[in-house]
Amino acid sequence: MLLTQAPSFLPVLPPVNSAHRLALAPIATPHRLLLGPGPSNAHPTVLEALARTPIGHLDPLYIELMGEVQELLRYAWQTDNRLTIPMSGTGSAAMEATLANTIEPGEKVLVAVKGYFGLRLADMAGRYRAEVVTIEKPWGEAFSLEELEQALLSHRPKILAIVHAETSTGICQPVEGIGDLCRKYDCLLLLDTVTSLGAVPIYLDEWKVDLAYSCSQKGLSCPPGLGPFSMGPRAEAKMLARQGKVPNWYLDVSLLNKYWGSDRVYHHTAPVNMNFGLREALRLLAEEGLEAAWARHRSNAERLWAGMERLGLELHAPQHLRLPTLTTVRIPAGVDGKAFTSHLLNSHGIEVGGGLGALAGKVWRIGLMGYNSQPENVDRLLNLFESELPAFRPGAALAGAAV
Known part of the structure; x- marks a missing residue:
């Protein structure tokens, strides 16, 4: 006997809403030369590694x-x-x-702000209920050891956070x-x-550090897609001595260490192909x-600086503090x-960045990073x-119209 209706044990589903269904062609992106503040173009060998067949995140080959x-x-x-990691x-x-x-509620964190990403550090620290204290320099300058020591002496923080390469200013x-100052005043250097x-x-x-x-x-x-992270022994000791759990499960290094350490205990499904790419990128750097x-x-960078000055353009950062990147x-x-x-x-497929924060509308930001740092790109x-x-x-x- 043929069944004329669905078996009773199958659920009755409502009609599918197709309002957001799109009929798209396969993705096709134009080639861009990314000479802004990031991302930069990835090395072709890295892109090939990303395209490899995934393996399990606990596979012995992946663990190696x-x-x-x-x-x-x-x-x-x-x-x-x-x-x-x-x-x-x-x-x-x-x-x-x-x-x-490393932050416990109520602890003092000193952030040395000289650009946009110093402000972000201060914002993040406050979200972990730190008592955030900031010292600031104009967006185009750096801190002296004397200024930092005075702030450490005055505020006695548990952590001093500072940006090495400030992407918003080129400093x-x-x-x-x-680091010696931080040990003198018993705080961590971030x-x-x-x-x-x-x-x-x-x-x-x-x-x-x-x-x-x-x-x-x-x-x-x-x-x-990946964020390299490194924690030294002093910071590790502070983390292990904290009174409560790290308030972010996903980023808890005491848990991540069980996966990245010798135990290799499951924590989350790692982005294996991204780590294929990072492995190749780091291999190329070591090579x-x-x-x-x-x-x-x-x-x-010096080729770019000299060329810009020949064109009569002014660079924002003083030469002794300029970032090569x-x-x-x-x-x-x-x-x-x-x-x-x-x-x-739109006309040449080249990305150059604009200013952020205090420098919005005032500067262009040109990146020469990694694979993109080549003389032909500068020229x-x-x-x-x-x-x-x-x-x-x-x-x-007007000049064009007159001609």
């Missing part, structure tokens, strides 16, 4: 890869820190992890000596290395060598900076500034 990634991150940061999340996740694991904060790791000299152990974080999409030549990578970034160029008077960067993107951009920018200067339209 985890160890390789950790060891190569230690090389990139010049540290022996045991707790050095890539957080499953962007650089902001690693940023938050440094604070979530590279000198770090030598700050360092943002988002726009410096892999491209600018960093010596976590030599500088006595207790906590550091970065991202995958800048100097490491990998797409965004080039840190000193060679640092020198390459410096050489190409991120250059801030002051927008000439009367020029619509956003219109020019839109033109570069291409300089040629476009020379040939295209005059049309955006005051009076250009």
